[in-house]
Amino acid sequence: xxxxxxxxxxDAIDQLRAIGREFHGRSWSLGTSSNYSVVVGREPLELLVTxxxxxxxxxxxxxxxxxxxxxxVADGSDRRSSAETLLHCTLAEMIPAVGAVLHTHSVWGTIxxxxxxxxxxxxxAGYEMLKGLDGIGTHDTVEEVPIFANxxxxxxxxxxxxxxxGGLDWRSAERPPCHGFLLSGHGLYTWGRDLAAARRHxxxxxxxxxxxxxxxxxxxxxxxxxxxxxxxxxxxxxxxQ
Amino acid sequence: xxxxxxxxxxDAIDQLRAIGREFHGRSWSLGTSSNYSVVVGREPLELLVTxxxxxxxxxxxxxxxxxxxxxxVADGSDRRSSAETLLHCTLAEMIPAVGAVLHTHSVWGTIxxxxxxxxxxxxxAGYEMLKGLDGIGTHDTVEEVPIFANxxxxxxxxxxxxxxxGGLDWRSAERPPCHGFLLSGHGLYTWGRDLAAARRHxxxxxxxxxxxxxxxxxxxxxxxxxxxxxxxxxxxxxxxQ
Amino acid sequence: xxxxxxxxxxDAIDQLRAIGREFHGRSWSLGTSSNYSVVVGREPLELLVTxxxxxxxxxxxxxxxxxxxxxxVADGSDRRSSAETLLHCTLAEMIPAVGAVLHTHSVWGTIxxxxxxxxxxxxxAGYEMLKGLDGIGTHDTVEEVPIFANxxxxxxxxxxxxxxxGGLDWRSAERPPCHGFLLSGHGLYTWGRDLAAARRHxxxxxxxxxxxxxxxxxxxxxxxxxxxxxxxxxxxxxxxQ
Amino acid sequence: xxxxxxxxxxDAIDQLRAIGREFHGRSWSLGTSSNYSVVVGREPLELLVTxxxxxxxxxxxxxxxxxxxxxxVADGSDRRSSAETLLHCTLAEMIPAVGAVLHTHSVWGTIxxxxxxxxxxxxxAGYEMLKGLDGIGTHDTVEEVPIFANxxxxxxxxxxxxxxxGGLDWRSAERPPCHGFLLSGHGLYTWGRDLAAARRHxxxxxxxxxxxxxxxxxxxxxxxxxxxxxxxxxxxxxxxQ
Numbered sequence: 014x015x016x017x018x019x020x021x022x023x024d025a026i027d028q029l030r031a032i033g034r035e036f037h038g039r040s041w042s043l044g045t046s047s048n049y050s051v052v053v054g055r056e057p058l059e060l061l062v063t064x065x066x067x068x069x070x071x072x073x074x075x076x077x078x079x080x081x082x083x084x085x086v087a088d089g090s091d092r093r094s095s096a097e098t099l100l101h102c103t104l105a106e107m108i109p110a111v112g113a114v115l116h117t118h119s120v121w122g123t124i125x126x127x128x129x130x131x132x133x134x135x136x137x138a139g140y141e142m143l144k145g146l147d148g149i150g151t152h153d154t155v156e157e158v159p160i161f162a163n164x165x166x167x168x169x170x171x172x173x174x175x176x177x178x179g180g181l182d183w184r185s186a187e188r189p190p191c192h193g194f195l196l197s198g199h200g201l202y203t204w205g206r207d208l209a210a211a212r213r214h215x216x217x218x219x220x221x222x223x224x225x226x227x228x229x230x231x232x233x234x235x236x237x238x239x240x241x242x243x244x245x246x247x248x249x250x251x252x253x254q
Numbered sequence: 255x256x257x258x259x260x261x262x263x264x265d266a267i268d269q270l271r272a273i274g275r276e277f278h279g280r281s282w283s284l285g286t287s288s289n290y291s292v293v294v295g296r297e298p299l300e301l302l303v304t305x306x307x308x309x310x311x312x313x314x315x316x317x318x319x320x321x322x323x324x325x326x327v328a329d330g331s332d333r334r335s336s337a338e339t340l341l342h343c344t345l346a347e348m349i350p351a352v353g354a355v356l357h358t359h360s361v362w363g364t365i366x367x368x369x370x371x372x373x374x375x376x377x378x379a380g381y382e383m384l385k386g387l388d389g390i391g392t393h394d395t396v397e398e399v400p401i402f403a404n405x406x407x408x409x410x411x412x413x414x415x416x417x418x419x420g421g422l423d424w425r426s427a428e429r430p431p432c433h434g435f436l437l438s439g440h441g442l443y444t445w446g447r448d449l450a451a452a453r454r455h456x457x458x459x460x461x462x463x464x465x466x467x468x469x470x471x472x473x474x475x476x477x478x479x480x481x482x483x484x485x486x487x488x489x490x491x492x493x494x495q
Numbered sequence: 496x497x498x499x500x501x502x503x504x505x506d507a508i509d510q511l512r513a514i515g516r517e518f519h520g521r522s523w524s525l526g527t528s529s530n531y532s533v534v535v536g537r538e539p540l541e542l543l544v545t546x547x548x549x550x551x552x553x554x555x556x557x558x559x560x561x562x563x564x565x566x567x568v569a570d571g572s573d574r575r576s577s578a579e580t581l582l583h584c585t586l587a588e589m590i591p592a593v594g595a596v597l598h599t600h601s602v603w604g605t606i607x608x609x610x611x612x613x614x615x616x617x618x619x620a621g622y623e624m625l626k627g628l629d630g631i632g633t634h635d636t637v638e639e640v641p642i643f644a645n646x647x648x649x650x651x652x653x654x655x656x657x658x659x660x661g662g663l664d665w666r667s668a669e670r671p672p673c674h675g676f677l678l679s680g681h682g683l684y685t686w687g688r689d690l691a692a693a694r695r696h697x698x699x700x701x702x703x704x705x706x707x708x709x710x711x712x713x714x715x716x717x718x719x720x721x722x723x724x725x726x727x728x729x730x731x732x733x734x735x736q
Numbered sequence: 737x738x739x740x741x742x743x744x745x746x747d748a749i750d751q752l753r754a755i756g757r758e759f760h761g762r763s764w765s766l767g768t769s770s771n772y773s774v775v776v777g778r779e780p781l782e783l784l785v786t787x788x789x790x791x792x793x794x795x796x797x798x799x800x801x802x803x804x805x806x807x808x809v810a811d812g813s814d815r816r817s818s819a820e821t822l823l824h825c826t827l828a829e830m831i832p833a834v835g836a837v838l839h840t841h842s843v844w845g846t847i848x849x850x851x852x853x854x855x856x857x858x859x860x861a862g863y864e865m866l867k868g869l870d871g872i873g874t875h876d877t878v879e880e881v882p883i884f885a886n887x888x889x890x891x892x893x894x895x896x897x898x899x900x901x902g903g904l905d906w907r908s909a910e911r912p913p914c915h916g917f918l919l920s921g922h923g924l925y926t927w928g929r930d931l932a933a934a935r936r937h938x939x940x941x942x943x944x945x946x947x948x949x950x951x952x953x954x955x956x957x958x959x960x961x962x963x964x965x966x967x968x969x970x971x972x973x974x975x976x977q
Contacts, residue, residue, distance in 0.1 A: 142922075198381045220841070365710040406632065467709070525939040712953055
């Protein structure tokens with residue numbers, strides 16, 4: 014992993030602004046929801062995080078705050094970083110290879126995380142698109158996306174995340190234990206070695222969430238007439254006879 | 255709340271035109287539906303409202319009308335303001351902090367408002383995105399979005415709105431009684447201290463409407479096989495064995 | 496109705512090209528489907544129609560053909576007009592106020608027209624958005640959108656349309672008998688006094704098709720737990736207890 | 737079919753970059769998924785294929801690799817072509833008229849290909865949009881889109897494709913045996929005599945996949961009340977009485 018030096022932060026900011034416009038356009042970051050960060054230093058850990066409550070379709074150059082490992086503002090400004098800054102810091106500290114963290118609120122992530130909270134994770138299995146996640150080389154696998162009950166207490170949530178995920182092997186050169194997690198009724202956190210990788214992980218997770226949700230609603234094929242692929246085609250065939 | 259002075263109206267008009275293009279693109283303001291307003295004076299109350307029957311994807315600088323508290327044209331022009339102008343005035347008068355009112359017609363708002371009319375409100379509970387509404391600081395809450403039966407009689411509807419909502423405490427510095435309402439089979443009214451806040455409230459409501467509607471259609475997880483997250487994954491696993 | 500003079504055709508062509516880009520972007524005119532026309536003369540009747548088989552996202556200035564009332568090429572070119580040209584001519588001849596005809600292929604129009612073919616029409620009732628159709632002033636009404644069984648025989652189909660719709664009163668200054676029709680498994684024809692009105696009618700019909708289809712899939716509210724608006728919220732409430 | 741000469745490759749590259757932006761925008765090529773190719777020579781066969789693992793929203797001029805009939809890099813570069821290059825080569829070799837091959841990952845294609853794998857094909861019948869596929873002149877037909885079980889072994893998959901499709905008549909001037917195929921839980925391969933035709937085939941297949949999937953979820957009309965087109969309209973009518 015190559016960490017961006019401090020003078021690379023301007024590039025990162027422009028990339029984050031473009032990501033904000035894109036994700037807002039896709040309805041993944043509506044209404045000042047979502048927060049994004051990049052790791053700008055490792056010794057000591059420093060992140061550049063979106064400021065609190067900003068419209069992601071129109072992030073300005075000044076809508077970012079530098080924070081330390083505890084989530085405290087470290088750039089001398091009086092801007093407030095996002096309320097969920099601590100989760101970004103927790104992830105960056107727990108996973109050495111993290112260069113960027115992205116958090117989005119999509120409809121599919123929101124409703125699946127609520128529906129499957131009692132299972133503890135969202136199970137995604139057998140899809141080719143899983144190969145877009147770092148270290149996965151086949152569709153013939155299962156990804157369990159951990160789901161945490163939502164809360165407004167970031168310290169408590171951060172501790173819960175560390176208890177559940179902190180003991181796992183995040184240094185393996187192979188596949189990491191997971192590539193993101195869900196907060197119930199809330200949304201997705203994912204990350205990557207750099208912003209491009211984190212953006213790719215967002216796209217992959219969101220695509221798979223939509224697949225899982227839509228597949229659940231698809232009637233089983235054998236409910237339909239045996240020689241018709243859809244009920245409607247069956248009706249059309251009847252009418253044509 | 256800082257009210258825009260009269261000479262700020264040009265800015266508001268350009269913002270409203272951009273909102274029109276955006277909402278039309280999102281299919282929230284198709285076919286000359288929707289109407290938008292900003293409060294341009296408080297003593298006496300004056301609003302700038304979209305003219306009647308305009309294509310929201312191509313609002314011109316002259317497609318706005320200044321009206322008084324009774325919804326009468328106040329700028330000496332012969333333009334007609336939107337047929338629903340009176341509702342904008344009613345809201346601006348009832349809620350002191352209102353700087354802008356936005357009304358949209360989305361598919362989800364349309365069908366949920368019809369489906370839940372008999373309950374009197376659409377209940378939205380437990381979603382993190384609720385925090386995007388003014389004065390809400392936790393997901394652990396319930397927002398009841400009032401639903402009014404649709405009518406073409408704006409005076410009667412305005413009176414119904416005042417009877418149901420007028421007696422509530424709109425001056426509290428805390429959370430307001432509600433952040434918008436639905437007309438059944440019709441659409442959403444929401445507002446904010448300025449246009450940015452009203453646009454955010456549109457995005458939040460529309461996102462939540464989609465969550466509520468899609469969550470209703472999602473099969474309960476326990477209908478599925480115990481170890482498979484979806485019926486389809488279960489079938490795929492069967493085939494792989 | 497003011498008919499565009501012949502020298503106004505260049506404007507109409509540019510508007511049609513913009514409509515093509517917009518409808519392709521909305522997935523209403525994918526894969527060279529759809530055809531559009533404007534009436535450029537009434538005595539004798541002449542239309543400007545999209546040429547056959549063009550990509551609607553990239554219509555060129557020369558991708559239009561002038562045809563006479565029988566659908567024959569009337570501009571001396573060797574371009575072929577759309578295979579469905581005759582339907583445009585039939586509509587322009589049958590309805591005196593028609594200045595433009597638009598035909599789109601959307602997913603919702605396709606599946607509803609197949610599902611409801613046996614009823615003979617798609618019934619749309621009670622939606623505010625109906626007011627976007629010419630001559631409708633209230634939501635409290637029913638619009639029956641005729642559905643014709645699809646065919647490749649345009650002469651036969653044109654005759655069927657004339658038999659069913661030709662005898663109706665299309666000269667009334669009030670509400671016309673209908674504002675469009677569906678071909679089963681195929682798509683929507685609608686029209687207007689000019690292109691802006693026809694485009695508005697496309698948007699209104701497509702919006703309403705989506706409402707009707709999605710409302711059919713929405714579970715009845717009383718299937719859910721009495722105090723929860725959605726099954727998922729009900730589950731979330733259970734978990735919080 | 738007119739094959740593009742080698743010096744036309746620059747044009748093809750710019751068209752492929754535009755297709756990448758478009759398909760990424762439509763969520764058909766998210767997260768470095770998908771791969772695209774054009775045939776740049778026939779004797780011997782050479783293809784220009786997207787390089788491995790590229791973000792399709794931002795393909796650069798150098799993100800393409802020239803390969804021979806066996807999928808080996810033929811331009812002396814050290815770029816890796818897509819992992820699925822061999823399938824592009826197999827198709828280009830098997831079907832003489834192929835000038836371009838496009839492979840996309842859409843949600844509908846993903847879930848339908850998984851749902852119908854056990855039938856061996858996805859059946860699409862009766863839709864007008866089928867006429868957008870080469871050689872189909874009527875809606876009154878059936879298209880069987882072959883479904884192959886997904887694998888990471890491209891040689892084995894290529895052989896399976898050749899066994900099932902290789903013996904069919906791909907030289908007929910009439911309708912080809914099929915216009916694309918699905919890999920289960922993975923996505924669509926389609927092709928055309930040139931890039932425009934292949935792009936059109938993508939749009940047609942994707943449109944039809946969405947129709948088939950949504951039609952399956954649409955409740956049968958006769959489940960609803962006899963005089964109401966939707967359950968919701970029926971409820972609205974009840975309330976109005």
